[in-house]
Amino acid sequence: MFDTIGPQIQQAIDGIVGNPIVQLGVRAVLIYVVLIWLASAFWAFRDMQQRTANPVAPYLAAAFIVLFTPALFLFAILLYRIVRPKETVAIATERALAEEAMLAEIEARPHCANCSRAVHEEWIICPTCRNRLRRVCPSCSRLVELDWSLCAWCGKDFERPEAPVAAYLPGTARRGAIGAPMPGEPPAPGYPGMIAPEIAGFREP
Numbered sequence: 001m002f003d004t005i006g007p008q009i010q011q012a013i014d015g016i017v018g019n020p021i022v023q024l025g026v027r028a029v030l031i032y033v034v035l036i037w038l039a040s041a042f043w044a045f046r047d048m049q050q051r052t053a054n055p056v057a058p059y060l061a062a063a064f065i066v067l068f069t070p071a072l073f074l075f076a077i078l079l080y081r082i083v084r085p086k087e088t089v090a091i092a093t094e095r096a097l098a099e100e101a102m103l104a105e106i107e108a109r110p111h112c113a114n115c116s117r118a119v120h121e122e123w124i125i126c127p128t129c130r131n132r133l134r135r136v137c138p139s140c141s142r143l144v145e146l147d148w149s150l151c152a153w154c155g156k157d158f159e160r161p162e163a164p165v166a167a168y169l170p171g172t173a174r175r176g177a178i179g180a181p182m183p184g185e186p187p188a189p190g191y192p193g194m195i196a197p198e199i200a201g202f203r204e205p
């Protein structure tokens with residue numbers, strides 16, 4: 001019984017394999033697999049380019065896929081996906097920039113030069129270490145920085161001592177104390193009101 005069925009099956013298989021349409025289909029599938037294999041190598045090349053600045057690594061990744069032949073390249077893709085660098089270069093750069101910006105922001109926040117604690121913009125003394133942060137302009141009472149040589153708000157010159165407006169002589173057009181120099185004039189020698197007490201002690205914390 002098998003003697004008669006065996007050759008028949010063999011004949012049927014031969015007929016299928018020999019069929020030009022089937023042969024064409026098989027060939028098309030094989031060509032497609034080869035194309036996928038080559039495309040995978042190209043994908044690995046591009047993928048590695050995005051993940052490393054190393055110029056050789058993309059070629060190695062592509063060669064790795066190619067070496068696994070069209071029959072086994074899927075295993076190569078699996079391996080590549082496991083060992084490839086986790087982050088792309090763009091994301092790593094973005095993260096580094098964000099970290100840098102955060103650090104700069106922390107640094108830009110007002111802080112005490114002595115104890116580095118955060119302080120309010122308008123504080124004049126650090127409440128932690130008593131370090132002098134700012135001073136008050138004796139002329140306009142606004143806050144001025146310690147290194148300002150004159151008040152940015154009212155223009156008062158902290159470097160040049162000014163006569164206190166202590167006296168006013170009626171009948172004279174001169175403003176200021178008797179014998180006090182007008183702004184721009186050199187002070188008279190030995191003028192007692194040359195250095196006002198509040199100016200003399202002004203720079204001390």
Ligand SMILES: [Zn+2]
Nearest residue numbers: 112115126129
């Ligand atoms: Zn402090």
Ligand SMILES: [Zn+2]
Nearest residue numbers: 137140151154
């Ligand atoms: Zn002022």
